Amino acid sequence: xxxQKSKELRSQLFFHLDGLALCGVVPVLDEVGILERSFIAGGxxxxxxxxxxxxxxxxxxxxxxxxxxxxxxSVRSMDKVCYRPAVGIDPxxxxxxxxxxxxxxxWLKNIVGMWNYPEQPLxxxxxxxxxxxxxxxxxxxxxGIMERIKFHxxxxxxxxxxxxxxxxxxxxxxxxxxxxxxxxxxxxESKQEAWGKVLQAxxxxxxxxxxxxxxxxxxxxxxxxxxxTFLWVKExxxxxxGCLWRIEPGESEIHVDRTLNVWGxxxxxxxxxxxxxxxxxxxxxxxxxxQPKGICDMGCGNGALxxxxxxxxxxxxxxxxxxxxxxLILVGADFNQEALIASSDHFKxxxxxxxxxxxxxxxxxxxxxxxxxxHSVKLGDLLSVRSFLDHNRIFNRPLIDRPDNTSSTGAFAxxxxxxxxxxVEQSLKEHFQKWLPYVSQHGLLLVELHTIDPxxxxxxxxxxxxxxxxxxHGFADQYIVEVPVFDEMANEAGLIIDKTNSRTFPSDRPxxxxxxxxxx
Numbered sequence: 001x002x003x004q005k006s007k008e009l010r011s012q013l014f015f016h017l018d019g020l021a022l023c024g025v026v027p028v029l030d031e032v033g034i035l036e037r038s039f040i041a042g043g044x045x046x047x048x049x050x051x052x053x054x055x056x057x058x059x060x061x062x063x064x065x066x067x068x069x070x071x072x073x074s075v076r077s078m079d080k081v082c083y084r085p086a087v088g089i090d091p092x093x094x095x096x097x098x099x100x101x102x103x104x105x106x107w108l109k110n111i112v113g114m115w116n117y118p119e120q121p122l123x124x125x126x127x128x129x130x131x132x133x134x135x136x137x138x139x140x141x142x143x144g145i146m147e148r149i150k151f152h153x154x155x156x157x158x159x160x161x162x163x164x165x166x167x168x169x170x171x172x173x174x175x176x177x178x179x180x181x182x183x184x185x186x187x188x189e190s191k192q193e194a195w196g197k198v199l200q201a202x203x204x205x206x207x208x209x210x211x212x213x214x215x216x217x218x219x220x221x222x223x224x225x226x227x228x229t230f231l232w233v234k235e236x237x238x239x240x241x242g243c244l245w246r247i248e249p250g251e252s253e254i255h256v257d258r259t260l261n262v263w264g265x266x267x268x269x270x271x272x273x274x275x276x277x278x279x280x281x282x283x284x285x286x287x288x289x290x291q292p293k294g295i296c297d298m299g300c301g302n303g304a305l306x307x308x309x310x311x312x313x314x315x316x317x318x319x320x321x322x323x324x325x326x327x328l329i330l331v332g333a334d335f336n337q338e339a340l341i342a343s344s345d346h347f348k349x350x351x352x353x354x355x356x357x358x359x360x361x362x363x364x365x366x367x368x369x370x371x372x373x374x375h376s377v378k379l380g381d382l383l384s385v386r387s388f389l390d391h392n393r394i395f396n397r398p399l400i401d402r403p404d405n406t407s408s409t410g411a412f413a414x415x416x417x418x419x420x421x422x423x424v425e426q427s428l429k430e431h432f433q434k435w436l437p438y439v440s441q442h443g444l445l446l447v448e449l450h451t452i453d454p455x456x457x458x459x460x461x462x463x464x465x466x467x468x469x470x471x472x473h474g475f476a477d478q479y480i481v482e483v484p485v486f487d488e489m490a491n492e493a494g495l496i497i498d499k500t501n502s503r504t505f506p507s508d509r510p511x512x513x514x515x516x517x518x519x520x
Contacts, residue, residue, distance in 0.1 A: 001208045009212045011462035012151050017223045018069070018461075019152025020159050021471035023104030024230025025062050028237065030098065038063065038072055039095055042084035046418065055241040057413025061474030062237060064411040068467045070458030078404050079420045081411075086458075089145075097149050100136045104156030105231070107133045112227045114191075115164040115260060122190040130194060133157050134201050148461070154202065158213065159220045160227075161195055166217030167263060174214040177206060221264015223465065225257040226472040236475055241416015244476065255476050262301060265388070272447050272505065273305065273387075275515050277312045279445055279501040283383060284317035291319055292383040292442035294329025296371075298361050299389040303332050303343030307350060309385065329377055333359030333367060361386070362393045364435050379438045387447040390431070391473065391480045395419070398426035408485045409453045411470070414477055424479055425489055432493035440520035444495065449473070451480045452510040464512055483511050490518055 029035040034052055037043070045063060049056035063083050066072040071089055075082045110126035122130075133153060140150035166174065168183040184192055196205070204210025229236075232255070235243050244255040252258070284291055297306040313328055314320040332343040332354055340356045347354045355375045359367040368379040395414045402422040412419040435444060449469065457466035473480050481489075483504055487497060495518040504511035 001212065005208075006212070009209060012154075013213065013216060013219060014462050014465045015148060015151035016155025016159065017220065017465035018467040019104065019149075019155030020108075020220075020223050020227070021065065021230060021468045022069075022152055023101045023108060023156040024227075024233050025065060025471065026098055026101040027105045028234045029062060030102070031234075032238065034059070035098070036095065038066070038083055039085050039092075042072070042082065045081045045083065048083075049418075052238070054237050055413070055416030056418035057411075057416050058233075058237045058241065058475060060411040060418050061413060061470065062233070064454055064474070065467050065471055067454035068457035068461075068470060070461065074409075074454065076409070076421075079422070094145050094149075097140065097146050100140065100149060100153060103129070103133045103136045104153050108156055108160070108227055109231055111160050112231060113257070114160050115167055115224075116257075118164050118168055118187045118191065121188045122194050127190070127194060130157070130198070134198070138201070157198065158202070159224045161198060162213060162217040162220045163224050163260060163264070164191075165195075165214065166221070167260075169217075171266075174211075174217060177211065180211075180214055218264050218266070221260055223264075223468045223472060225261035225264060226255065226476070228257070229255045229472065229475050233475065236416070241413075245415065266304070272513060272515060273308070275503050276309070276385075276445065276447065277316075279515075279517055280309050280312050281316050282501065283443075284313045284319040286318075288319060288322060288326055291326075293381040294331065294377075294383070296331040296333060296379060296382040296384050298333045298359060298367075298384065298386040299392075300332030300334050300343050300356075301339050303346040303354070305385070305387060306330055306332050306343070306354070307346065307352065310352065329382065330354040331371065331375070331377060331382060332356045333371075335360055360394075361389055362396055362431065362434070364438050368438055380441055383442045384435070384439050384444045385446065388449050390428075390446065390448055392478050393431060395424075395477065395479065396427055396430070398423050398430055400426060400430070402426035407488065408451075408481045410451050410479070410481055411474055412479055413474065424481070425485060428479070428481065428486070429489040429493050432490050432495055436494050436520060439495075439518065443498070443520075444516075444518040445501075446516055446518075448486060448514050448516065449480050450483050450486060450512050450514060452482060452512060456510045460509060463509070464506075466512065469512060483514050486514065487516070490516070494520060496520075 032052055034048065045060045046056050049059050060081060063072060067074050071086055071094060072083045073086045107129040110123060110129045137150055137153050140146055165183045168186045169179055174180055184195065199205035199210060232244060247254060295306065295309055300306055310328060310330055319326060334340050344356050355377060357370055357374060371377050371379050402425060404422055406421040406425055408421050408425060412424045451470055452466055469480065498517040498519055501517040503515040505513040
């Protein structure tokens, strides 16, 4: 496959992810009339929320998604956000074909969680909805904005299949049709037959195009893990804004399939973690007396990253040659007790000693006290590391009122309430200030996800799944801000970037992922 073809298929993949989110949201907005209203007259988001009895925070998230698609434009002034039809778009034409998103939503409703039960038969309702969706894809024109809708619908169609096959195959990518066949045979016969029909309809069967998407099945994992959230959108926007959080302590999350999320993250994030290795090697090749006593991974998950970083230190650093005299303290902290158990078990299997402790990224003072009381380890003696976590902290209202000279273009909510951008930015600054005493000596190394300006997202469609990112995080009360905003809040808090050991991805356009090594 030549480079140009690969580029085209990669663009389709990003459209697929955006489409998965849009199939959850567009039909709901259409059902209540907000979609048509937005394309005719637009309006202030808070006034629209009052008129349609919506939760302004989540309505704002959904309308910003349409801005990232180039369908609406937003005008921000002070704490106000107004939406209007985008210039140069033919809203009636898009709106005519947008009805097809409902077929994608129906399909998702009938197969959500399919990847967890591959051996069970496909329901008759699922088969019917799949056939209707296939017909909708087939009827969609292959030009202009309609072709984009077609790719969106294909994304809703194939995402559940691809993650199911990827999980059945195991930890490595599907690299051949023999790998594919070995995974397919593990599904129920009705699913084998249905998937075969999809392959034929899309022209993927035994083709390089089909192999391209199968090999990248893990890229669909994170967005697909939020399918339940997409299906809850009507209740989220027009009902109880806290519905996703109606769980008792210890109960599983209902907004995300965490197992699928972790699987997808592992496949998608490997490229970023290779850059972390270089920073770790530099830190632990410095004179030993200046090195941190160990590493604290806040949000340790199953402990895989912490174990990997230990191996990098052991094999490729000065510290690794002197572990008998200067042992490496390894601390895994997590908000989820199940994750701590998983980390502990993982370390035992590898024969590695570690300290595991409950921790909230938003409360480093308690983490520091508990770590000393329970393990006699000082948090400030360690290198603090975390990946894709700072945006996923529980929102703490800022202690200081920030002037309205905001930079972010994001849409942020907390239990349905629309948060002022100035409060989100100030809250991030104060979050960094809380960590400052504990990272002042050895630094803070992190990987973070970001949003981008919806105008940039509209121009860069097919180059990154910005709409999908904003949906999964916006509806789940997570706070992804632009890279410059993130850096500025850290700077105001007293942290500076070690530019030599920091990266953004992609490097040649507005970035959605950053690696930052912050020092006091």
